[in-house]
Ligand SMILES: [Zn+2]
């Protein structure tokens with residue numbers, strides 16, 4: 454069964470309701486250079502959702518950049534807090550690529566694949582092996 458849920462940007466100016474497809478066309482971690490720069494971190498966690506299944510509340514600002522395939526990836530973010538919320542491209546007219554970190558319930562996001570690993574940074578693929586703290590470590594830990 455498809456899951457209906459909600460999400461929002463960091464400041465809450467952009468919220469959405471979404472029905473997460475049972476089998477998204479794409480659900481994964483993108484290690485491309487553009488996603489690294491855009492997110493400011495090692496990779497982008499995202500999934501594709503039919504545009505008809507997202508109800509947006511709030512205005513996104515879009516930044517378009519040509520990909521190496523000659524299509525344009527338009528990246529939508531909150532103009533107030535800068536959170537990456539969703540992308541669209543003329544590659545997939547009827548789908549948004551939703552930034553999974555904006556989902557209120559992270560347990561609904563089940564990435565299936567890593568893509569563009571040719572530009573992956575080594576620590577991203579080894580992140581699970583790092584020493585773990587439940588919160589910011591106290592000094593001396
Ligand atoms: Zn915001």
Ligand SMILES: [Zn+2]
Nearest residue numbers: 483484485488
């Ligand atoms: Zn990417």
